[in-house]
Amino acid sequence: MPGLLSFPPFPDDVPTHPLLVIEYELILKRDAAEIDQLWKAATELGFWYLKNHGVDAEVDQMFEMGAETMRLPLEEKMKYEQGDEGMSFGYKAAGANATDESGALDTVEFINVAKDDALAWPGKVHREYPSTVNARMESTIKPFVQKSLEVNYNLLEVLNDRLGLPKGALAKQHPLEEPSGSEARCIKNPPRPDGITEEQAAIGAHTDFGSLSFLHNRLGGLQVMVPGTNEWQYVRPIPGHAICNLGDAMTIFSGGILRSNLHRVVPPPKEQGKYERWSLVFFTRPGHSVKLRPLADQSSIIADAVAKLPPGKYDTGATSKDWFTRRIKNQRIKNRTGPETWRESRGTEHKPSAY
Ligand SMILES: O=C(O)CCC(=O)C(=O)O
Numbered sequence: 001m002p003g004l005l006s007f008p009p010f011p012d013d014v015p016t017h018p019l020l021v022i023e024y025e026l027i028l029k030r031d032a033a034e035i036d037q038l039w040k041a042a043t044e045l046g047f048w049y050l051k052n053h054g055v056d057a058e059v060d061q062m063f064e065m066g067a068e069t070m071r072l073p074l075e076e077k078m079k080y081e082q083g084d085e086g087m088s089f090g091y092k093a094a095g096a097n098a099t100d101e102s103g104a105l106d107t108v109e110f111i112n113v114a115k116d117d118a119l120a121w122p123g124k125v126h127r128e129y130p131s132t133v134n135a136r137m138e139s140t141i142k143p144f145v146q147k148s149l150e151v152n153y154n155l156l157e158v159l160n161d162r163l164g165l166p167k168g169a170l171a172k173q174h175p176l177e178e179p180s181g182s183e184a185r186c187i188k189n190p191p192r193p194d195g196i197t198e199e200q201a202a203i204g205a206h207t208d209f210g211s212l213s214f215l216h217n218r219l220g221g222l223q224v225m226v227p228g229t230n231e232w233q234y235v236r237p238i239p240g241h242a243i244c245n246l247g248d249a250m251t252i253f254s255g256g257i258l259r260s261n262l263h264r265v266v267p268p269p270k271e272q273g274k275y276e277r278w279s280l281v282f283f284t285r286p287g288h289s290v291k292l293r294p295l296a297d298q299s300s301i302i303a304d305a306v307a308k309l310p311p312g313k314y315d316t317g318a319t320s321k322d323w324f325t326r327r328i329k330n331q332r333i334k335n336r337t338g339p340e341t342w343r344e345s346r347g348t349e350h351k352p353s354a355y
């Protein structure tokens with residue numbers, strides 16, 4: 001069970017970026033000082049730690065589900081592969097995605113389970129999954145999805161109010177009953193082979209494709225690009241602390257007020273690099289039909305931000321489904337024709353020169 005393995009501590013002598021720690025309990029109480037901290041994190045870095053979120057037991061079970069799934073023979077896992085058409089749900093084999101413009105390959109394998117399939121189980125909305133996923137859909141995946149949704153909806157509500165949006169405006173962009181790209185992902189990265197540097201990306205630099213990601217890490221390896229620089233720094237995993245980060249949709253809805261920061265995954269630093277790295281994410285993404293555009297007509301705060309931008313900057317003309325499909329599809333190595341394919345997979349990154 002990956003969550004229970006003991007491994008060396010995260011080293012103290014690697015460049016590490018501090019994140020603000022947000023107390024979920026205080027957010028639930030709508031504590032004004034805590035909301036100020038969340039707002040600072042959401043606008044300055046777009047990443048924060050979330051403490052006391054209450055999802056630890058479900059997280060451990062999800063790691064077990066991930067381990068059971070990754071132990072299946074590759075041939076079996078490949079029956080549930082994502083495919084090359086831009087669907088995210090299903091299995092992704094190591095090396096199926098590019099990590100940069102030159103077409104270097106990623107090293108992680110992961111299983112993505114759609115929130116819609118988990119909530120509809122034993123019905124099906126999008127696709128079928130390996131037996132190890134089905135066996136835990138009711139007992140493990142559904143509770144994890146439900147609790148993660150609750151956390152993310154609560155955080156979205158607080159951001160909604162600070163953005164000056166009418167009550168429930170952001171929730172309306174994420175209707176529970178509408179099919180969406182929201183999904184749970186369990187990721188496995190193998191130990192770092194000799195000869196591979198600590199700089200070689202396991203998951204290439206990216207911004208997240210949706211609204212809000214709720215991430216659980218045991219070993220280091222996640223890095224953020226420090227805003228205003230070209231420098232990568234590690235995010236230190238802290239036991240019992242989730243890492244939350246905003247995705248492109250929130251930058252777009254807010255007219256650039258909220259930050260969807262570039263990040264990547266490299267092998268865990270130093271001694272930790274000898275161990276398998278497991279991570280788990282729940283991604284909340286807007287409903288498939290939602291148009292990705294600033295919600296300036298609903299908030300004077302957003303309207304003021306948009307007025308300072310080049311005209312049309314965040315008017316993507318895309319639905320959430322289009323945005324998501326384009327990004328997934330163009331990172332698939334089988335779809336690569338050249339550096340332009342990687343560029344086609346990009347989101348709202350703030351520093352295009354740094355890819
Ligand atoms: O594994 C991690 O720590 C981060 C994963 C990630 O950024 C992603 O899947 O979008």
Ligand SMILES: [Fe+2]
Nearest residue numbers: 206207208263
């Ligand atoms: Fe990410």
